[in-house]
Amino acid sequence: MPLLLNRKDVMQVLDMKDCMEVVEKAFAEMANGTAVLPLRINITPPSGLSLYMPAYLKELGALACKIVTIYKDNPKKHNMPVIVGKVLLQDPATGDVICIMDGGYLTAIRTGAASGVATKYLARKDSGQVTGIFGAGVQAKAQLWAVAEARKLSKALVFDISDEAVTAFISEMSGKLGIDVLKADSADQMLDQSDIICASTSSATPIFDGSKVKDGTHINGIGSHTPAARELDTNIIKRSTLIADSYEACLSEAGDVMIPIDEGAIDKSHMKAELGEVITGEKPARSNDSEITLFKSNGLAIQDVATAKLVFDKAVKAGIGTSVDI
Ligand SMILES: NC(=O)c1ccc[n+]([C@@H]2O[C@H](COP(=O)([O-])OP(=O)(O)OC[C@H]3O[C@@H](n4cnc5c(N)ncnc54)[C@H](O)[C@@H]3O)[C@@H](O)[C@H]2O)c1
Numbered sequence: 346m347p348l349l350l351n352r353k354d355v356m357q358v359l360d361m362k363d364c365m366e367v368v369e370k371a372f373a374e375m376a377n378g379t380a381v382l383p384l385r386i387n388i389t390p391p392s393g394l395s396l397y398m399p400a401y402l403k404e405l406g407a408l409a410c411k412i413v414t415i416y417k418d419n420p421k422k423h424n425m426p427v428i429v430g431k432v433l434l435q436d437p438a439t440g441d442v443i444c445i446m447d448g449g450y451l452t453a454i455r456t457g458a459a460s461g462v463a464t465k466y467l468a469r470k471d472s473g474q475v476t477g478i479f480g481a482g483v484q485a486k487a488q489l490w491a492v493a494e495a496r497k498l499s500k501a502l503v504f505d506i507s508d509e510a511v512t513a514f515i516s517e518m519s520g521k522l523g524i525d526v527l528k529a530d531s532a533d534q535m536l537d538q539s540d541i542i543c544a545s546t547s548s549a550t551p552i553f554d555g556s557k558v559k560d561g562t563h564i565n566g567i568g569s570h571t572p573a574a575r576e577l578d579t580n581i582i583k584r585s586t587l588i589a590d591s592y593e594a595c596l597s598e599a600g601d602v603m604i605p606i607d608e609g610a611i612d613k614s615h616m617k618a619e620l621g622e623v624i625t626g627e628k629p630a631r632s633n634d635s636e637i638t639l640f641k642s643n644g645l646a647i648q649d650v651a652t653a654k655l656v657f658d659k660a661v662k663a664g665i666g667t668s669v670d671i
Contacts, residue, residue, distance in 0.1 A: 376621030461491025477539030555581025
């Protein structure tokens with residue numbers, strides 16, 4: 346009988362540290378050839394966009410598909426969010442769906458987890474670093490949580506065009522992490538003070554001047570993931586050692602990478618590795634303390650599938666959720 350897990354159930358069992366562990370394994374499986382990751386299928390019904398993200402991870406024994414819909418008129422017409430996501434987890438042995446779970450919180454945590462793993466491998470190793478978070482929304486909170494798992498931070502700064510979002514971010518994240526979380530007055534101020542930066546906004550145009558990023562910075566770029574949108578300017582892409590979540594995703598979905606290629610500023614060889622190749626040691630990570638490293642995340646189904654299996658296993662152990670006979 347499939348287990349139903351609502352958002353509250355998922356939130357109860359899903360922790361960033363555990364999620365980073367399975368997401369790291371998922372990226373390693375991608376590099377080792379034991380992951381099956383078909384391209385995302387997009388369908389456009391008249392009112393919105395429906396995305397199907399399946400994957401299989403042999404070593405983790407995880408098979409699932411996330412369905413995400415983006416319906417802009419949902420709030421106005423149906424009193425529902427714009428983005429809705431659910432994951433269908435299957436038993437790889439029988440193929441049967443064994444769990445249906447909410448995918449909203451899971452998406453934020455798995456996206457944070459990928460940045461946390463990238464930070465663990467790519468950021469400088471010294472402790473007491475400052476992290477600067479661009480954006481104060483749902484993803485931004487998970488980015489800070491993950492970076493704080495990967496490095497011992499002295500403080501965090503946040504910059505957003507919405508003061509309301511910044512206030513809510515500071516109140517929630519300083520309580521959760523027990524570190525100083527402060528408002529940055531400008532993007533430049535944040536670049537000047539930060540060692541690790543997360544670009545996690547909804548902006549479709551560059552959010553900072555790449556020439557002002559300090560040498561030695563690590564950047565996680567997770568926001569824009571359509572060919573025409575970008576958070577990062579050409580300058581910072583050129584200055585960085587660029588690590589992709591997936592070459593294929595970066596070349597088909599990431600304006601951050603595709604626009605500089607179209608401009609002739611870089612070619613695809615500028616992507617030095619996929620994150621999985623860095624994790625397995627196949628490709629080098631940072632080579633010195635003055636290099637700027639940049640992880641471009643588009644969001645892969647392997648992250649959802651590994652996280653969904655983790656959530657299911659923990660929920661079963663804790664006796665959480667409702668079983669239904671379908
Ligand atoms: N890479 C991935 O796996 C992945 C996964 C999920 C979402 N995303 C992307 O992450 C981004 C953020 O999503 P979210 O759910 O947090 O959205 P959100 O609406 O909760 O937050 C976005 C925040 O960005 C702020 N913002 C917009 N333009 C800005 C600018 N120029 N400077 C500073 N702040 C600015 C907004 O005011 C808002 O507070 C979106 O682009 C989304 O598509 C990526």
